[in-house]
Amino acid sequence: MPAPSLRLSGLLVLLLAACNQTPPPATDAATPPPRPPVPGPSLSALTDSNATALLTRYGVEHPASEVILHTRLGDMRVKLYDDTPVHKANFLLLARKGVFDETVFNRVVKGFAIQGGRSDHRTIRINRYHLAPEIVPQHFHQRGALGMARYDDDQNPGKLSSNSDFYFVQGEKLTPDQSAAMAGRRLTAAQQRTYATKGGAPSLDGKYTVFGEVVEGLDVIDKIAAEPVGTDKWPAKDVDIKIEVVQ
Template sequence: MNRLFWTLGLAALSLGSCQQQAPVQEQAAPTAPTPPPVPGPNLATLGDSNAVAELRAYGQQYPGSEVLLETRLGNIRLRLFDDTPIHKANFLLLARKGVFNETVFNRVVKGFAVQGGRTENRTIRLGRYHLPPEITGEHFHRRGALGMARYDDDQNPGKLSSSIDFYMVQGEKLTPYQAQAMAGRKLTPEQLRAYETTGGVPSLDGKYTVFGEIIEGLDVLDKIAAEPVDAYKWPLKDVGMKLTVVK
């Protein structure tokens, strides 16, 4: 019995070795299509001498009005103002180029504002440039206002805005007397009412450009403002962001 099994097994092995296997054709893994380049000026070549002209042309050719800001704490929808065209075009351009997606909220002051847009780990080359102020009496620092920061006040008499550091106002509710005392200019009845009913930071009025506002997600703003921070007002757990132009 054992010999028969061994003989049959040997015969089967011999038969199998005589059969020729068809060559296996290796298929190359499909490659993802290369996305088309994002239109707009080369960010690396932007500077104070050409930024305004480049941004003005870009805003006219590639308009937009609403941006979705996604975070781990929820989403915020922003509306950008038409009467601040340079700040608006700059924000649209950097959002579409993915610049803000590499950044986090790096300054959070509860009851005041949350600020983001800066990083030390940027992979997208970005020239150094500033934005001329587009400060209007119509737009003020009520709760939910979107503005652009600035630096070096002693060397920046023209109140030029940063190109990347934006902030969103949380603020606190203020009596008309408190709001007027904090403001750097005469407030209108509408502004006094807004500061009293919804809150804000009137001390920033007339000093920084407000170029948009939150239209959805004020609760998310409050969540970001409530994050624990270190001595430098940087959240202990990073709050990253993804910005997408949606309209």
């Protein structure tokens, strides 16, 4: 009867070995995989002194010409101008790194403009740097224009742009005489006609950098501008922002 005893002994050895094995680590199926690193300068390394050089290089190495801005009220396709390279590169960098995806439209003035780029729940670290103005005469504040806001105006004699606060112009239709009187610079006849037929905010011309324009989805500006707002002009119900870079 030796054979059954040998088989039993062998079975016990196998069971003991199995019990001593370390189980594989548990995985959480709901945990998303880590996002791949986004190329470009670190947002915590950008400063007033190096932003122009770093962003200029980034724009050359990682070009793009359009973005799609998604909101709960619709989408806007936005063309970015090549002759405002620093503002364009900065906008693309922040969009690709997900900064704008943590922000909302935080200042809405019906008949004038909708401003975004801030939030109460941003987690991505970013320095508070400025952008040198890139004011190009042919880019003006017509309806749908994309411009960069400013902060610290009392300490900003050079009228440097914010790094993350942007706006879209809604504006209103104006006669040529009205737009000429409101503009901060001399308008061409074509620009005056655009303000008369399409509308805009000529009082901002020559003072802020316009670096793009909405080419599809202008009605979304009107929808956001019609949202109820508080005394601080912040919409009562957040209008979240998601930006997709079109390669």
